[in-house]
Amino acid sequence: MTSTDKSQATSNNKRRKKPPKTPDGQMSLREHLRELRNRLFKAAIAIVLGTIVGFIVYQPAFTILTEPITRLSTDEAPVEVIFSSVAQPFDIMLQVALFIGLILSSPIWLYQIWAFIVPGLKKQERRYAVGFIAAAVPLFVGGIALGWFALPQALAFFTSLTPDGTAHRVLATVYIPFVTRLLLAFGIALVIPVVLVGLNMAGILEGKTMLKHWRISVFLIAVIAAMGAPGSDIMTMFYLGAPLTLLFGLALGVALLNDRRRAKREATEGTPAEAEIQRGAQPLSEFRDED
Template structure:
């Protein structure tokens, strides 16, 4: 496919992906209230437990509306993950062989559960993260959290963990279609650790080290899990080739 056709295909896939996210954002608008209550609950629990003034505050007249729009957009991206993950793969698929294009279902079957698994994991550790970060407030001081900051922190955390959990599937997919070998992934583990640390620093909503570590640790584990799966795949291919060669010789 020529370069101009690649650019046109990329533009088409991006537009389709954003159209799906826009539709998801409409659904996210109606889900905003229960999601807001869920995200606010760790703050309420912390205030009740410690009998302290810890609350979420909307500082401006239009802050609540602006925040609902932003949260709805992120919820749209989360809800429509299968849609834009499909278009991510569909952009790569034209360069694959017919046999390799059949891996589309396998890619989505692995990527979608991992994405939502990352979102669930982020939702699980959110109360612990809030507890740790608010715990640095000095005794006798109040912690009035800006709603823009807190809700942006929370929803970006959900989305960031979802995206981070998909990366190992991309690794396995590249090995599956023969572009990158398992030994190459393993030899580059030092560079991978650096890239994971940088990705954790970029994806985490706050610059504190606690959130970076919480994101980087599962990414490291998933990286080596992906290397193991890639190695098993290559070993199976080698066994099949040796068996085919032995049958041909016979």
């Protein structure tokens, strides 16, 4: 085999790695599962790399995460974070490093979510990937910042219940998961409206469907806010529920506008199936020429 044949075979193999599609850009179930596996693998690699960085900056990160509760300590009711076993510091190190890895790698795994939806979009619609990342990443980080703002008030409420003359010793294995889950809940919650817009662009979710079930959506927002808020802290629920409701309204407006734009395009160009039939149809003049 010559070098030219080898290079051609190599290029053919590279082209085969890309999942085949039908003329309208759709993939089979097996191809969707393969695409999902590839996206999950890439996201996992990014998270692992971010977690390695998390191990490096673990000590200052742990100090920052425990600062909101340690500063509430008073002479009458001291507050401190403690470890109850020899192996617990390592467990906490893993959790903090993974938390940092999720934040640092958020542009990658958020893009992988979008890229998994991309095969259902038209070529001219894939340019919105930049807009998706530009909106999703700041919202995710902004949600974590919002959760960090609400955290001290929630902690102040709970520690205020400590009786005078007693110490409030908090296990690190309880406190760190409490904080990281709260912050991630805020971050992920604010990304949900962007995902809804992505599903709308993929043709999976219509804006009128979102509008029809807006009461259910508001109820789900309240549930998410209640799950993200620790205990019965009403203010934390408000900090999460208010921006999430606002973002849902914005996502609903974008979805309705996109539906209107898609309807106008299909009215002029026809549906994708009709366009395919028109491309495959043979003009009547050709039949006359053959006769």
